[in-house]
């Protein structure tokens with residue numbers, strides 16, 4: 261197949277581009293490079309620099325690339341920032357996605373896989389979380405993603421747009437050959453920040469809240485390796501294009517939760533020295549515990565994660581950061 265990967269120059273998108281090419285597909289990436297990196301893309305991927313907020317450019321790109329399916333990663337992704345700048349998040353994530361779906365139904369009604377998030381569940385009643393759990397986002401970011409899921413539902417009903425939603429839990433790690441990895445312009449993710457602290461780029465790690473209703477009082481998350489997530493996209497887009505039922509949502513996680521303290525312990529073990537930690541207040545918008553029930557994606561798409569050990573996952577991220585201490589600019 262020929263896939264259009266929207267947001268393909270970003271962290272998860274660029275790993276997915278590699279896995280798609282490895283599976284024998286061809287790829288056109290559409291990205292505005294606001295947080296993505298041209299250097300993250302292999303030579304075999306064609307790049308169109310365009311913005312989701314520019315509908316004529318989207319239509320032109322779809323007409324020229326003629327993809328068989330679209331995978332849509334492009335979004336602003338920070339929970340904390342979304343609470344301070346809701347307008348930016350709704351405009352980029354909701355209006356941008358709406359523009360893309362409208363351009364697809366007006367040009368080529370092709371299957372679409374959408375990047376959603378565990379943040380749509382918010383304060384979950386219990387973990388692990390199945391896909392039919394109530395959607396109660398606690399952040400603007402989570403609201404923006406849930407709104408897009410609802411827009412997709414309506415486009416499915418009205419226009420017959422075939423789509424699959426993947427709700428990722430916390431994505432981490434890097435391709436083991438350490439040629440690409442995580443390099444977000446604003447560093448907010450726990451593992452990336454901890455490893456940059458280990459490299460001496462930051463003085464210490466802050467633990468955001470120790471009074472959550474979790475076993476050690478810090479937030480619990482389900483950490484999934486970026487290459488396993490990339491493989492989930494290959495499975496999802498192949499299944500949907502092969503006629504699988506449209507409108508399904510799948511959790512992508514391992515089904516095991518780790519607290520902030522446990523993740524920092526794993527980082528200490530991998531880098532070989534304990535980081536200085538300072539315990540502080542909660543970060544606005546953070547739900548206490550997000551752990552996937554991944555049975556649906558395992559059963560229906562054959563998702564079979566290879567990176568199941570937290571230290572092993574952190575090791576792949578450490579290999580990337582220590583060989584690229586300043587990311588793609590190193």
Ligand SMILES: NC(=O)c1ccc[n+]([C@@H]2O[C@H](COP(=O)([O-])OP(=O)(O)OC[C@H]3O[C@@H](n4cnc5c(N)ncnc54)[C@H](O)[C@@H]3O)[C@@H](O)[C@H]2O)c1
Nearest residue numbers: 267269270271272292293294295296311312333334335431
């Ligand atoms: N990183 C995680 O832990 C995580 C977890 C759950 C869901 N997600 C979702 O996965 C997707 C990818 O996340 P990521 O970590 O790779 O982020 P990223 O910032 O590395 O990638 C996003 C890409 O989209 C592009 N982009 C953003 N707005 C755009 C626009 N208006 N027009 C064109 N391109 C635009 C950026 O330049 C970037 O290349 C996002 O939708 C995010 O919400 C990420």
Ligand SMILES: O=c1ccn([C@@H]2O[C@H](COP(=O)(O)OP(=O)(O)O[C@H]3O[C@H](CO)[C@@H](O)[C@H](O)[C@H]3O)[C@@H](O)[C@H]2O)c(=O)[nH]1
Nearest residue numbers: 337339377378379429430448449450466467468479520543
């Ligand atoms: O220096 C830090 C950084 C983070 N945290 C905490 O670590 C946990 C994980 O935070 P982070 O790595 O920023 O991820 P999340 O906020 O859980 O969000 C990620 O995971 C979500 C899915 O669960 C995705 O939707 C988001 O895009 C992605 O940013 C949270 O409790 C944070 O408050 C700290 O204590 N100290």
